[in-house]
Amino acid sequence: xxxxxxxxxxxxxxxxxxxxxxxxxxxxxxxxxxxxxxxxxxxxxxxxxxxxxxxxxxxxxxxxxxxxxxxxxxxxxxxxxxxxxxxxxxxxxxxxxxxxxxxxxxxxxxxxxxxxxxxxxxxxxxxxxxx
Numbered sequence: 001x002x003x004x005x006x007x008x009x010x011x012x013x014x015x016x017x018x019x020x021x022x023x024x025x026x027x028x029x030x031x032x033x034x035x036x037x038x039x040x041x042x043x044x045x046x047x048x049x050x051x052x053x054x055x056x057x058x059x060x061x062x063x064x065x066x067x068x069x070x071x072x073x074x075x076x077x078x079x080x081x082x083x084x085x086x087x088x089x090x091x092x093x094x095x096x097x098x099x100x101x102x103x104x105x106x107x108x109x110x111x112x113x114x115x116x117x118x119x120x121x122x123x124x125x126x127x128x129x130x131x
Contacts, residue, residue: 090096
């Protein structure tokens with residue numbers, strides 16, 4: 001029962017095989033002339049609403065571009081902002097902080113080790129010159 005109810009409430013669009021099944025089904029014989037006329041009227045209304053929504057969306061997109069131009073925002077600035085924001089997000093992650101800490105600590109140890117090796121080599125050269 002629950003599986004049937006869930007199937008009736010699906011919100012996903014039809015895909016693949018389902019599209020073909022629905023497209024090849026002939027429901028027209030099951031409809032009365034009155035129902036057919038109502039569906040045709042609804043279809044026209046939906047098509048008109050979709051066209052209107054497309055026009056509104058297009059107008060809003062043009063307005064968005066105008067506002068961005070007035071604010072001096074362009075694609076390069078947006079890319080820079082997105083990159084900066086993304087880099088900041090990476091830097092604030094725990095994994096980045098731990099890695100940075102570890103590499104920083106390793107770098108300090110490596111610097112100290114190279115310094116000790118350099119000191120030891122200098123001392124050996126100094127000893128060799130004295131002999």
